[in-house]
Amino acid sequence: MRLVIAQCQVDYSGRLTAHLPWAKRLIIVKADNSVSVHADDRAYKPLNWMSPPCTLRVREPVTDEAAAVAGIDPRIDQVWEVDSAGGDHLQILLGQPDLDVTEDLGVDPGLQKDGVEAHLQELLAENPQAFGPGWTVVQREYMTPIGPVDLLCRDAEGCYVAVEVKRRGEINGVEQLTRYLDLMNRDHLLGDEVHGVFAAQQIKPQARVLAETRGIGCVTVDYDALRGMDHPEDRLF
């Protein structure tokens, strides 16, 4: 990993074109050749970047005399040309760096996550009573021609119910479930009419309204409580 802090000007052309005027910024070159140009704000998002795979060519410093002949601004110390296979191009004009260090970081052991949608689906599959008494799970990731239904359940009366699980329930999730229900009921893949339930840790009001107008049930899920039901020994009382 190489870190450079210097005055620079950046021009990108690819999916769009973008320009950064001359100013002092941080430039990161990672081991995967990716380049990112950071200002001192905007959290972790760079102002401009090139994603890997890409190649980086550095045109070396020129003498003042040669620069003058070529019409190059004498402030320019280096020119970086970054190219991707897709035709994207990033050009960075660099002044004298205030920092230029290279460090070998090695391979990272990687990030361990807990609490994403997959875990929520897993917990619900193990605790279908969260939907109501007598509910059972027929299958997780039940395949249809247009994609997998998160959970296929049966309610207390034995009716099939397709459950769409989301961390945050928004309109798109309702649309997605609606497409599954339309298909399953049009083709009578499961005989009787299949109902729908939209399950999420939080459901936006507009999504709830849309679901209800389509006869889809809404269930808000408490992840921590569900984890407690799943492993009662973890609870303190």
Add this chain to the structure above:
Amino acid sequence: MRLVIAQCQVDYSGRLTAHLPWAKRLIIVKADNSVSVHADDRAYKPLNWMSPPCTLRVREPVTDEAAAVAGIDPRIDQVWEVDSAGGDHLQILLGQPDLDVTEDLGVDPGLQKDGVEAHLQELLAENPQAFGPGWTVVQREYMTPIGPVDLLCRDAEGCYVAVEVKRRGEINGVEQLTRYLDLMNRDHLLGDEVHGVFAAQQIKPQARVLAETRGIGCVTVDYDALRGMDHPEDRLF
């Protein structure tokens, strides 16, 4: 902006929980107090981070003796505690740094962009003949109760057509246009039936199929050609 390269262990808890085992990484603290932890790959995305606004507390180095008494790993040189208003928490255990520099970058003059969806919409508004001969634009960003239709047009026969403009046409865009059409035709906001056209630089096959089953036309747009039509003087022939 402060750049630190050091062995570290990171734990995040907030919208999810995540853990990074002990390894050498880059840590960036920006002027907005945001913190990001980078490995030497994954383009510009950090492994872990805290978005502003947040506060950073640094617990100073302890002596080996004090560390032993407190049960702290003697490799630990500093402990950073980063907290956001939303209750998110990031803890970074740091070893002896290989790099620790602070640079003042000042305020960035900012990024200039060209070629995003707004420009595509603008070009299409100026060149409705891209949809067919005799087409006219009634209004850009035509407001409905559930959001703005990108372009409201009339075709050669004078029929209203709602046009949804996307850079890349995917299923969500078709759903979005469908909601507008459902509403406009249910409430007869414009008298006769309003048709729909889905216009994008590239349309995914599944989006195209969904659009066609709903009677929505698909138009793929060549941005550069359209720019050429708009400013013929820019063309070389």
Add this chain to the structure above:
DNA sequence: GTGTCCATTTCGAGG
């Protein structure tokens, strides 16, 4: 503030 939608989204999984 909430809601909606764009993004050079990035990223990962699955066919």
Add this chain to the structure above:
DNA sequence: CCTCGAAGTGGACAC
């Protein structure tokens, strides 16, 4: 390799 859906999405803009 493409396609699709999730993300600690973030950010801008309208209401």
